[in-house]
Each structure stands twice: as C-alpha cells, then as structure tokens.
Amino acid sequence: MMTETGYTPTPSKSPASSKVMRWVYIIGAFIVLAAIGGFFNRAFLTPENGLAILRAAAMSGMVAMGATFITLSGRFFSLALGQTAMFAGVLMAVLMSAGLPFGIAVVLTFAVIILLGALQGGIIAMGANPIVTTLGAGAILAGLAGLATGGKNVPIESAVVEWIGNGRIIGVPTQTWAFLFSVAVAWWVINKTRLGRETILMGANRATAEASGVNVALITILVFIIASIAAGMMGIFEAAQFNKARVMGFDAVDFNVIAAVLIGGTAIQGGRGSPLQSALGAVFIATVQNYMLLLAWSAGVRTVITGALIVVIVVGFHIAGKRKGA
Amino acid sequence: MSNVALEMKGISKAFGAVQALDNVDFELRRGEVMALLGENGAGKSTLVKVLAGLHVPETGSIKIDGKPFNLGTTQLSHAAGIAVAEQELSVIGTLSAAENIFLGGVPFSGPWTRKRLAEKAKPYLEAVGLGHLDSSVPVERLAVAERQLIEIARLLATNARILILDEPTAALNDSDIERVKALVTKLAREGHSIIYVTHRLGEVFEIADRITTLRGGRSNPPENVSDMTLAKVIERMIGRPLEEMFPPRASGFGEAALDLRNVTTKALPLMQNLKVRAGEIVGLAGQVGSGTESLLRAIAGADIVETGSISVDGRRLPKAHKLSTAMKYGIGYCSSDRKLDGVFADLAVSTNMVAPSMRQVTPRFIVNRRRIRDLTGRISGQMAIDPKRAEYRVGALSGGNQQKVALGKWLGISPRVLLVAEPTRGVDVGARAEIYGHLRRLADEGMAIVFSSSDIDEVHGLADTIITMYRGRQVRTVKPADVGNHDLLRDITHPEEEVA
Amino acid sequence: ELPGEGSIVMFGQSRENPYFGQNAVGAGDVAAEFGWDFTYVESSTQEAQDAAIQQLLATGQKPIGIVLNPISGAAAVASELAITQAGIPMVILNQVPSKEQADLFIAYGGVSDYLSGQNAAQLLVAGAEKAGIELGNGLVVNTVAGHSAAQERVAGFLDEMARSFPEGSEILADVTSGGFLENEGYAVGSQIIPANAGQFNWVYGVNDALAYGAMTAAKENGIVPGEDVLFVGGTCMNATTNAAVQAGELVGTSVQAPYIEGAAAMYALVAYLNTGEVINDERNLSSDAPPSIDEPPYKWNYMPNTMLDGSPESYTETVIWGKTAQELCNYN
Amino acid sequence: MKFLQNPLVQRLVLLVVVYAILALTVPFFATSGNAYAVLEASALLGIVAAGLAVNMLTGELDLSVGSVAACAGLVAIMMSQHGIYIAVIAAVIPAVLYGMLQGYCIARLQISSLVFTLGTFIGVRGLAYVISDERTLTLALSNLSISMSLRERILIFSPFSLLMIGVLIIAGLLLRYTRVGREIFAIGGARKESRAAGVPQVRPLVISFATSAGLAALAGALASMRGGSAAPGGYETVLLGAVTAALIGGVSLYGGRGSMIGVFIGVLTLQFLLSGLQLLGAPNWAANLTTGLILLAFLGIDLAHGSSPVATALHRSRVRRRSSNTA
Numbered sequence A: 001m002m003t004e005t006g007y008t009p010t011p012s013k014s015p016a017s018s019k020v021m022r023w024v025y026i027i028g029a030f031i032v033l034a035a036i037g038g039f040f041n042r043a044f045l046t047p048e049n050g051l052a053i054l055r056a057a058a059m060s061g062m063v064a065m066g067a068t069f070i071t072l073s074g075r076f077f078s079l080a081l082g083q084t085a086m087f088a089g090v091l092m093a094v095l096m097s098a099g100l101p102f103g104i105a106v107v108l109t110f111a112v113i114i115l116l117g118a119l120q121g122g123i124i125a126m127g128a129n130p131i132v133t134t135l136g137a138g139a140i141l142a143g144l145a146g147l148a149t150g151g152k153n154v155p156i157e158s159a160v161v162e163w164i165g166n167g168r169i170i171g172v173p174t175q176t177w178a179f180l181f182s183v184a185v186a187w188w189v190i191n192k193t194r195l196g197r198e199t200i201l202m203g204a205n206r207a208t209a210e211a212s213g214v215n216v217a218l219i220t221i222l223v224f225i226i227a228s229i230a231a232g233m234m235g236i237f238e239a240a241q242f243n244k245a246r247v248m249g250f251d252a253v254d255f256n257v258i259a260a261v262l263i264g265g266t267a268i269q270g271g272r273g274s275p276l277q278s279a280l281g282a283v284f285i286a287t288v289q290n291y292m293l294l295l296a297w298s299a300g301v302r303t304v305i306t307g308a309l310i311v312v313i314v315v316g317f318h319i320a321g322k323r324k325g326a
Numbered sequence B: 001m002s003n004v005a006l007e008m009k010g011i012s013k014a015f016g017a018v019q020a021l022d023n024v025d026f027e028l029r030r031g032e033v034m035a036l037l038g039e040n041g042a043g044k045s046t047l048v049k050v051l052a053g054l055h056v057p058e059t060g061s062i063k064i065d066g067k068p069f070n071l072g073t074t075q076l077s078h079a080a081g082i083a084v085a086e087q088e089l090s091v092i093g094t095l096s097a098a099e100n101i102f103l104g105g106v107p108f109s110g111p112w113t114r115k116r117l118a119e120k121a122k123p124y125l126e127a128v129g130l131g132h133l134d135s136s137v138p139v140e141r142l143a144v145a146e147r148q149l150i151e152i153a154r155l156l157a158t159n160a161r162i163l164i165l166d167e168p169t170a171a172l173n174d175s176d177i178e179r180v181k182a183l184v185t186k187l188a189r190e191g192h193s194i195i196y197v198t199h200r201l202g203e204v205f206e207i208a209d210r211i212t213t214l215r216g217g218r219s220n221p222p223e224n225v226s227d228m229t230l231a232k233v234i235e236r237m238i239g240r241p242l243e244e245m246f247p248p249r250a251s252g253f254g255e256a257a258l259d260l261r262n263v264t265t266k267a268l269p270l271m272q273n274l275k276v277r278a279g280e281i282v283g284l285a286g287q288v289g290s291g292t293e294s295l296l297r298a299i300a301g302a303d304i305v306e307t308g309s310i311s312v313d314g315r316r317l318p319k320a321h322k323l324s325t326a327m328k329y330g331i332g333y334c335s336s337d338r339k340l341d342g343v344f345a346d347l348a349v350s351t352n353m354v355a356p357s358m359r360q361v362t363p364r365f366i367v368n369r370r371r372i373r374d375l376t377g378r379i380s381g382q383m384a385i386d387p388k389r390a391e392y393r394v395g396a397l398s399g400g401n402q403q404k405v406a407l408g409k410w411l412g413i414s415p416r417v418l419l420v421a422e423p424t425r426g427v428d429v430g431a432r433a434e435i436y437g438h439l440r441r442l443a444d445e446g447m448a449i450v451f452s453s454s455d456i457d458e459v460h461g462l463a464d465t466i467i468t469m470y471r472g473r474q475v476r477t478v479k480p481a482d483v484g485n486h487d488l489l490r491d492i493t494h495p496e497e498e499v500a
Numbered sequence C: 001e002l003p004g005e006g007s008i009v010m011f012g013q014s015r016e017n018p019y020f021g022q023n024a025v026g027a028g029d030v031a032a033e034f035g036w037d038f039t040y041v042e043s044s045t046q047e048a049q050d051a052a053i054q055q056l057l058a059t060g061q062k063p064i065g066i067v068l069n070p071i072s073g074a075a076a077v078a079s080e081l082a083i084t085q086a087g088i089p090m091v092i093l094n095q096v097p098s099k100e101q102a103d104l105f106i107a108y109g110g111v112s113d114y115l116s117g118q119n120a121a122q123l124l125v126a127g128a129e130k131a132g133i134e135l136g137n138g139l140v141v142n143t144v145a146g147h148s149a150a151q152e153r154v155a156g157f158l159d160e161m162a163r164s165f166p167e168g169s170e171i172l173a174d175v176t177s178g179g180f181l182e183n184e185g186y187a188v189g190s191q192i193i194p195a196n197a198g199q200f201n202w203v204y205g206v207n208d209a210l211a212y213g214a215m216t217a218a219k220e221n222g223i224v225p226g227e228d229v230l231f232v233g234g235t236c237m238n239a240t241t242n243a244a245v246q247a248g249e250l251v252g253t254s255v256q257a258p259y260i261e262g263a264a265a266m267y268a269l270v271a272y273l274n275t276g277e278v279i280n281d282e283r284n285l286s287s288d289a290p291p292s293i294d295e296p297p298y299k300w301n302y303m304p305n306t307m308l309d310g311s312p313e314s315y316t317e318t319v320i321w322g323k324t325a326q327e328l329c330n331y332n
Numbered sequence D: 001m002k003f004l005q006n007p008l009v010q011r012l013v014l015l016v017v018v019y020a021i022l023a024l025t026v027p028f029f030a031t032s033g034n035a036y037a038v039l040e041a042s043a044l045l046g047i048v049a050a051g052l053a054v055n056m057l058t059g060e061l062d063l064s065v066g067s068v069a070a071c072a073g074l075v076a077i078m079m080s081q082h083g084i085y086i087a088v089i090a091a092v093i094p095a096v097l098y099g100m101l102q103g104y105c106i107a108r109l110q111i112s113s114l115v116f117t118l119g120t121f122i123g124v125r126g127l128a129y130v131i132s133d134e135r136t137l138t139l140a141l142s143n144l145s146i147s148m149s150l151r152e153r154i155l156i157f158s159p160f161s162l163l164m165i166g167v168l169i170i171a172g173l174l175l176r177y178t179r180v181g182r183e184i185f186a187i188g189g190a191r192k193e194s195r196a197a198g199v200p201q202v203r204p205l206v207i208s209f210a211t212s213a214g215l216a217a218l219a220g221a222l223a224s225m226r227g228g229s230a231a232p233g234g235y236e237t238v239l240l241g242a243v244t245a246a247l248i249g250g251v252s253l254y255g256g257r258g259s260m261i262g263v264f265i266g267v268l269t270l271q272f273l274l275s276g277l278q279l280l281g282a283p284n285w286a287a288n289l290t291t292g293l294i295l296l297a298f299l300g301i302d303l304a305h306g307s308s309p310v311a312t313a314l315h316r317s318r319v320r321r322r323s324s325n326t327a
C-alpha cells in the first residue's frame, strides 16, 4: 500500500553530511584565522600562545559547557551564572575561614550550588520564564554574597587550594584541564546518556517530549543543576588562583558564556547544537581576543571587532541552518 | 472580453531538491469555484503562495483579466485583486475581529478607535454571517469556525475579485462546514472567482464548478465537476485507482483491555463508561467540541480525571494519573495536532521513533546504539516508512509520513491501548488508506485502539464499534453494520429527536 | 566655629569594592571624631549617583557637608554645580578635578594618581639599580578602558620613565584588562607575556594586584621575577601583594591607602568648616599627622603616597597618621 | 472583585503598596521634593523602557540599547556647544538609522534578535570607546546651563521627566490607535499567523528597532547632558533596568501583550524602591536583593493563575486528596 515515489536522497539534505559540513566550516575558520594570525605576528602561532589561548578560554568555556545544556533544553539561558560562580567562591572561602577543611567546604559548597540550581530549575519547571527567574536569582545571590561578606574579599589559606589555583599537570594549568574535562563530560552526557537525549528532545519540542513520556520538569531541574555546577567550578577556580574569593568581577561571565554558546551555533530555541560547538565558540572568542591583544589594538577597536565577528558568525550559522531546509 | 479571470502558464518552483511546482498550467474563470486537489505535498499550497506573492516562481507567466501581471510581493498580489486565506489559520488571537479584518493591508485611514473599526467592519462581518458579533472582543475568545469566517471576511474587505481558500474546512465541524460552503457558493454567485483547496473530496461535488488536480508538482488540465466521479478524482490525484479505502474488519476480539468506569473531567462533566477489547477498534464519532478528543485526553492523562476509574488489562490506574503514568500502564496517545505534540519536526525520523522508548534504548541511562537501530528498523518495517530516510528531519516528510511516524513511535513501548485523535487530519487520500491499514494490523496483533474523528466516513469505515458523542454525552454505541452514515450524522449534530 | 552636630553625606561607589569601603571608613571615622552623623550613599553608575544627589537636594535635607567620589572621572560636574548652588560645602576625593572646575567644589582631598605613577617608575628604577639590571623595554597592564585614574597613573609613570631614560625605554604593549584585581592582571598577562618573551624586562601594572597577576603569569612561563623581569604596581593592597613585595617579586610599593584618602577629604572639609576659607593652591600632605583644622585647607590636598622599599620593616615601621603601613596595606 | 484579575490592576495595587510602605517607613520619602526626584530619576529608564517595550511587544529584544545610549551621550556632549537641540538631533538620528538597519536585517534574515543584538550590543559599545578615545567627556563649564535647564523644577516635574511622560503617552496612543501600532502587536503575539494574514513583517520590525534605538539615544543624550558628562562605559545597567521595569509592568517577553501604562507603573515601582533604599543609605546588595525579590514575586503572580504546570500539579493533588478522603 505504500505510495511509490521516484525519490533519491540528495546529499545537501542529509543531516549527517550537513553536520560534517558544519565542522568543516568551523575548523576551516580556525585554520584561516591561524594563518592570518601567524602571518602578522609570529608569536601567535607558538605552542605557548596556544596554551595561553586555551587557558584564556577555560573559565567561561567550562561554564559554557553547563550553559549549553540549558540552551539545548529550550530554556534559553541563565543570567545567574556569573553570580553563581561568585557565590560559590565566596561560600567556599567563608566556610574555610570558619575552619572547615577544604574537602568538606567544597562538598558543602557544591551541595548549596546544586540546591540553588535545583531551585531555579524548579521555579522554571513550574512555568516561570527562565530569563526573568535567573535575573531575579542572580540579583538575590549578589545581594546575599554582599550581605555575607560586607563586600570584603575573603582570603583562603590552604595548600590544596593553592595547587588547584596554580598547579600544572604536564605543563598545562589545572583550569585548562578542567575545561577539557568538562568538554568531554558534557559531550558524553549529551550524546551517550538518556539525560542528554531527553534534553535534546525537550528542546526540540517540549510538548511532544512531554507527550512521549519525558519528565520535562526533572530535565529542567537537572540542566539548571548542571549549569550551576559548571559555574560553581569556575567560581572555585577563580578564588583558588589568588587564594581569595571576591564579590566583584563576575559581571561579564554571563555574556561571555552566552556568546560562546551562540557563536558555537547552538540554536537559541533549543534542540540543536552541542557542547563541543560551544567549546569551540569559547576558544574562537579567546583566539580572536588573544590575537588582537598581541597586536596591542585599543580596547575600543577590539570590542568593535568582537561584536562584528559575533554578528557575522551567528548570521552565517543562521543562514546555513536555514538552507539545510527548515 | 474573455471570461478568464486568471491564467497561469508554465509555473515552476523548487525548494532545494524538491520540485514543488513543475511547469504548472492553471486557469480560473470569472464567477466559478475551482477546486484545487492533490495529495499532500502535491504543490497546492505552493501554487496558492505564488498567487499570494509569497513565493516567486522560477519560470512561468501569469495573466489576470488577460493582462500579464508580475506577482512576487503581497502588495502586488493585492493590487492584482487577489486575496488568500492560507492553509494555516491566520487570525491574530490577541486582536479584535475588526482589527483582524483591516490588518492585512486593507485600507483603513484615520485612528483605529473601537467605534470606527466596528462601523467599518460591520458589512464584512455581516457578509459572512457574523453580523451579531461584538467586533471588539479579542478573537482568541471566539470559536474556531468563527475565526475561519473572520478570515474570509478579511478577504472580502480587500475587494478582491479572486479569492483563494486553502483548506478552509480542515478544522471545522460539519455544521460549520455548511456555513462556509454556503458562503463560498454565495460569493461565487456575486461574481467572485474562487480557488478552493481541500482534502474533503465530498465538498467538491457540492460547491465546485471545475477541478484542477496536481500530482507531484505537475498539473492536469481542468475538468468539469459534472463529468467526474469520486473514483476518477482520486485516480487523478494518486495516479492509480484506489482499490480499497478501508481494510477488512476483525473477526473476533480478546479480553477487555481498557475499562473506564464513571470517568469525569473538567471538560467532560458527564460520566463516561467505555470498554475496549484487545483487537478491537473503537471509533468515537463527534464534532469538534463534542468531547471525543477530551475522552481520549482523559484516558491518556493529558486531562486530569476527577472521578471514576480507568484500568488497563484489569490493572487500575492511580487517581488523577499523569501522561507518563498512563504510558507505564501501556497507553499510547496521539493528539490531533501533530505539529504541536506529535512529532519533533526538527529531529531525525529515528530520534522521533525512539522518543517514547527511552528506557529501553538507554539501559542504565546509557545510550545503546544497537537497540536504537533495532527499534527504528522494526518500526520502519511495521509502518512502511522508508528506512533510508531514518536520518531525515521529520518536518521534511509529507503529512502522511509524519502521521506514520507519530503513530509508529508508540510501537517501541508495545502499548496495550493506542489512542488516536483525528488519525488522518490533513492527510491525503492515498496515505489515508495506508494509515487505516496500519491501524487495523496493529489491532489484529492484539492492541486495543480508540480513535476520535469528526469524519463520519472514516468512523464508519474503520471502527469495529462506533460511539457517537454530542456535547460531552455518549449518544449511543453501535456496530457499523447496524447504522448508516445518515444516522451517525444525526447523532452527532442533533440527536435529541431520535434517542429516547 | 565648628558645628557641634550635623550630618555628613558621602556619595561614592559601591562598598563591595574594598577600596571604596575603606574610603567610607576613613571618612566616617573622622566625622565620628567630631560627633557628626555620617551617611554613605552608594551608586554603581554616574546616572544613579546624579539621581541620588538630586534626591538629597530635592527633599530639602541640609547636611553640613558633602564628600563626593564621582563614579567616573570628572563626570559629576552637573551634580557638583547643583550642590554648590545649594550652598552645601563639598569636598571631592579620588579623582582629581581639573583646574577649570575649581569653582564647583570647596577642596579636593585625596590621591594624586599622577604621583602614584611617578612613584612606581622611581621604584622600578631603584629596584633595577639594586638588582643590577639595565632596564630595557617593558609592558603596561592597565585596568578597564577609559578609567581616568589609571590614565593619570600611566601618564605619571611614563613621564618619570622618560626623565630617567631620555633615550627612551620602549613600551611593547599597553593593554587594558577587564578589571582591577589579580585575576584580570593574570588574564592579560598570561597572553602578552609569552608572546613577548625575551623582549622586555619590566612590567608596570597600574596597581599591585594587576602587577601581581601579571607576575604570576610570568612565573608560569619560567620567568623569575626580580631577576629576569621587574614587576611594579605601586599601590599596596593586600596580604598577597604585600608578601610578593617582601619577597622581591614586586619591586617595592607605595602606600596609597583608601582609609587615609577618606580621612584626608574629611579633614579638608573640617578645616574649611572651621575656618571658612580655602587657600587656592596645592600641597602634598605630610605623612606624619593629619593637617591642622585650624588652618584653611588648600584647594588641592594630595594625600601622602609613601614609598616602601619592600623590606618587612618598611611595613611595620612606616606610620601614616597613626596607622602602620601594615594596617593600611591590607584592605583588599 | 473581577477587576482584580486584570494584570494592570494587580500591578497598580503593588505600586501603591510599595509606595505606602516606603512612605510610612522612610523619612523624606513622601515629600513633593522626593516625588520630583523620583520622576527625574525615572526619566532615563522610562524613555529607554518605552522603546524597549515597543520592541518586546514585537516579540524581540534589543540588547544593544545601553551601548546605543552611551554612544548617543558621547555624541551629544561633543555637539553640546551647538545647543541642546542640535546635540540631541545629532545623537538620535544616527541611532534611528542604525535601529532601522538592524530591524531590517533581523526581519529579512528572520533571525532571533537576541542572537543578532548580542553582537551589536558588544560592537556598539566598542564604538563608544573608539569615538571617545576611551575617555570620559564632560560638558564645557560654559554649557552647564543645559544641564540646569533639563532638571529645572516645575511642580514635581522637570522638562526631562515631562518628556518621558510625553514619550510614554505618545507611544501608547500610537500603539493603540494606528495601523503600525496594531501591526506591532500582531507580529509579536502571533508571528506566523500575522504573516499568513498578510501583515507586513519588515515594516513593524524596522519601526520597532528604530524606536528602541532612537529612544535609547534620546534618553542617553539627554541624561548625559543633564549629568554634564558621558563615559564610553556608561549606561551598562540600563538594559537590565528597562527590561525589569517592562516585565514588572506586564509586558510579555514573548510579545503581543503589554501597555505603556504598565511600563510607567513598572518604572515607578522600581524607582520607588531604589529611591527608598537610597534615602536610607542602604548598600548595593540591598538593592540587588530587593530587585531580585520583586522579580520573583511577579513570577509568583504569573504562576498562580492560568494553566501553568504548577496549577495543574496542584489540581492533580487536590483531586487525589479528595478521592482518598471519600474512599
């Protein structure tokens, strides 16, 4: 009874091949960038500089790994990640200055961070708008941290923390390892686990996901927990490097993270994208910044170019995605 | 002066690899109703959109009243006297009826005050039989049929001579359909030329003067309705005669698989009882709003069951169960709105197929690729879905194939009970027969199936047991052999006179 | 005739920044000394600060004096004019107003960032002599773009360097970072230091934290601070940077204490309230004791910017207005 | 009691409650001087929020308003020697053109404005640094009379705050009573349907982005001249403030719902709180905490009614409880 059609698959529509093309584009962009970079500045193409770029991408990169889950799940993004990072650092420092050993302080900190993520996810699962919820949550976290510290930096004294902040493993800083590790974990979770699959399903169409038995409330809570953990990790690394937790200096985190996710080509509506792409997005931004820094361009010019590049890249992804046959 | 209002010659339009329109010729005379027919994906809507100025064809010429015309923007198409009500409902819920009428480029100068709008909108609303309406109420508060009529009122307000209606009755009740049909006839009599797109082939014989069929993007020459039969129309559409629309019925049933006792929900305050045996297909016949879909929603857990009990294979579902609980008891549910909650249009066919079976394909939470492959292979086989397309976006498939994916995805959890609302809404006649065949085969394999439909032929042809519903009440339960279409139609429209 | 009671309102930036927190404490302590109420109104943007000042004036409150720390540079001119027109004596701190704005305020009492930059350059030169290094080219790690105090510091630093090296010591890179703290210094340092490795032997961070962050990055790249490359910030801040100074990783520092700054501004205000006069000139305040309130304040009163050579003794033995450098250099 | 379900009424009630609490607890709060100061402080936020609300009504969000305001402020200060009118015009016209271009791109590409304006948000900020040479620009002392004239007190108003009220009224009328206004609501509430209905898609978006950029520039230019200075890094928080005010005022992030009266209520609610805290000399974190709590409180209102998941869950548990009682 099947209708006969003389249909032959054309490569341009095959999702597998368009995925390959996407990677070809991304990697191509990096190669072009590297070539131009190396041409104008010899220092750009050195291994040291490569490491420096990875290190520069590491902080917002690791948070972007968590944030990608939120975007993929169709809950847009969180505007509380910077504050979560700050709060995690402050909380750990406060606990340690109260005399708790590092291990316990870290466990307690993450317990609180997980709770905070779960609370936000829970409110959003109840039907609240994610942007408004996280905007509010971020403001409250900033308020609480200010209240707890009176605005003072909180010093941390611990050899372990010192190592976490400044250690190197085979010459590569701990932060870079943490970034690579979170990329691997995020990739694995998205591609190889039920949670990952259900996150994508929910982002692609929440109503269908629910009708197919996906527990969207649970997934919502989990993705916000994951993002909070990633932010908490960053906060602890930030605090560890200079042995003190600070209340200021996390304003740009949210935007850097969102930029990494979007430049990586993850769709803002959810359901399409991957943590690997976000990681590349973060590295890409870091590379461009690094290059302009090495040429000692003024901050204004650097900012203009960063903005213009973001526009060009997101528009490029958008057009490529449409051509694929939306 | 000839009486040809619109002439299109050699129109072609491709979307990437899909040749949606392939050298299409089309002609429309003054004052006639031209039915535009074809399978899903045949190119009907694309042709309509070319006329609306939404698509620019790659080749071809268009003449209006004998003069060549360049379309390509909605403004040009307006200027040419063409007005289109597209397939998707296009009224804006938050705005009022009057505002909706004047928004789409219809002239209205001066301030848009409530009073002025109401005054100017009145004649158009009257023309479509909505003269009584308070035109300042947001249309989201109106019934679907009224919204459809407002769309037509908007066409009239443009003073266009050529009106195009793309599946205006797809989502309407029989009685509302009558309103639309009467209106179309009246407008044609008043001198409008009308292109009427539909999958309800019966309508064609009532209101159309001529028929143009499209098949795979190519056009057949127009034919007079009076020269045609239903079988001939179908043959033009699918390129071969349709032997059997409906599969043979079951010979016997098994144990009771689904049992509802005194169930009520907010939408269904009257108690509902229902028994469905393994292997049985129960058809709930009723108009939109009659409660047929609400009953399915109640069983599926999409609506909250306030009182009463539901059991599957003798196991009683918990009170006020959720969708996911129903699933665990072996209930699969396809709503009538595929795009909304039936498929993931942007994801691959294979991903869609395994969505309800996450537990099976991710044992210990880890994705098992082999299981996914096995399951998609099995479903593709059972539902006759081309396995080569397993990695395609579902949104790129035809309506019929999308519906097969929406149904087939349930096979992974081997449901005891399958609930299907409007199994063939917007699905063309060939794919329709195919879907009926699949449903029957699933029943034969031991599933209990309940479907709801506002299409009486469908219920009569497919169901083993028919339940008619009217305003949330089960009017009666009958065997198809014992009733005619006529009785069913009366039951679902005005049952009072008959039922004691 | 000093008022026996009254209130002082200080407008400033968020006390979540420890520097401004100490500003407030320093000013508040002096106000308390004279028995006055002290309110600190904090804002995070210039518009918000303007609004807060407007609100104070509009509600008819009449403090005996106002201390103003404009959010950005000379940005608060309109608010200053409004306060002056309302007849409330106002002193400014933290951002030196230009001479043209002299009519808009009673006196300035606070840092001279130009001096801070000069001090840093002198520390660098002295450090190089001590380590036996001939200064060559260098890098500057700046703070956020458009920060006027930092621009002053760099100007002072460069002028002083030009005096010491008339033939020119080249700046290879002058880069802005995202903030004021170690992390930000590290973020840019970790990129420009490996890229310019071997071509420079000094780094100026516009404060000790930025210099320290850059220094950390340098160490990670195998550079020995104090031997291969000299690092200087010139504003003591916290335990970490102090330890680095004492270890010779930063070549000395100077005490530019926010606590003293707040006090300096208040003393200028008190002296004016007491005498009703201002001497239209500038002076560097002595580090021994606060200025006398019986003499009129100068129009521009620069707080002490005492250099420390980096020895532990220099921290414990240097005393400014009764507080040791050790105390004053531990606010962050 | 039915009118209490009107979201606008709920918001008005909240505004009154906030005012009453502050008036009773904060000294000087309930003075006419403070009313003037609050309105004056609202002017910047109000004008930006009016433009952004038009933008949100179309279902879009222009993240670049803060950067545009900063650029406009710088231009206005640079041009101030030619007088206030020239300065404002010189600041606003390029912004309007920029907004039109941005709206055109977004409409034609059919790209999410959140994604697109993330880039312009950063790029235009960079432009501010470039045109100012990374310095804060100040009004020449001889031009400070501009500043004074903008804040001159008329009862409880100033020219600036009157302008804000005027902008809100005009925007409200245009939205309500013109075709373009209705188109803005249409494409915001129902993008797909409106396209099918033949509502032009490009024009309303061009207008909406021109409005958000133009009003941001107007507000930035006037606020900078009122304050006597413009910093390239300025107005960074105005986006968040304006969005918050619009949300408090009931403008939907998904488009199609909201009103200028709501925006005004939102702006005032926010400004009352900030002003109250300021009068108390409260630290920054207190403002953070309050804003956060207010936002969450509004989520509460929105969650409580309708068919939100939480309402469904409550209903479900009510049914279960009832049936276990009767069983």
Ligand SMILES: Nc1ncnc2c1ncn2[C@@H]1O[C@H](COP(=O)(O)OP(=O)(O)OP(=O)(O)O)[C@@H](O)[C@H]1O
Pocket (backbone or CB within 6 Å): A326, B015, B016, B018, B019, B020, B038, B039, B040, B041, B042, B043, B044, B045, B046, B047, B087, B396, B397, B399, B426, B428
């Ligand atoms: N915008 C588009 N991009 C890509 N392909 C398209 C687009 N619009 C239509 N098509 C494809 O063109 C073909 C013709 O589609 P069209 O919508 O005209 O069919 P139809 O006859 O109206 O079908 P139905 O009865 O389901 O409404 C189909 O294969 C369809 O999927």
Ligand SMILES: Nc1ncnc2c1ncn2[C@@H]1O[C@H](COP(=O)(O)OP(=O)(O)OP(=O)(O)O)[C@@H](O)[C@H]1O
Pocket (backbone or CB within 6 Å): A003, A005, A007, A325, A326, B015, B018, B039, B040, B041, B042, B395, B396, B397, B398, B399, B400, B401, B428, B431
């Ligand atoms: N939106 C779209 N974008 C790209 N390709 C499409 C789109 N819609 C349909 N197609 C492709 O166009 C071709 C023709 O579509 P059509 O609807 O005729 O499919 P079909 O196999 O005949 O299904 P059925 O018999 O169930 O109607 C199909 O191969 C389909 O994959």
Ligand SMILES: [Mg+2]
Pocket (backbone or CB within 6 Å): A003, B039, B040, B041, B398
């Ligand atoms: Mg087909």
Ligand SMILES: [Mg+2]
Pocket (backbone or CB within 6 Å): B044, B045, B046, B087, B166
């Ligand atoms: Mg169609």
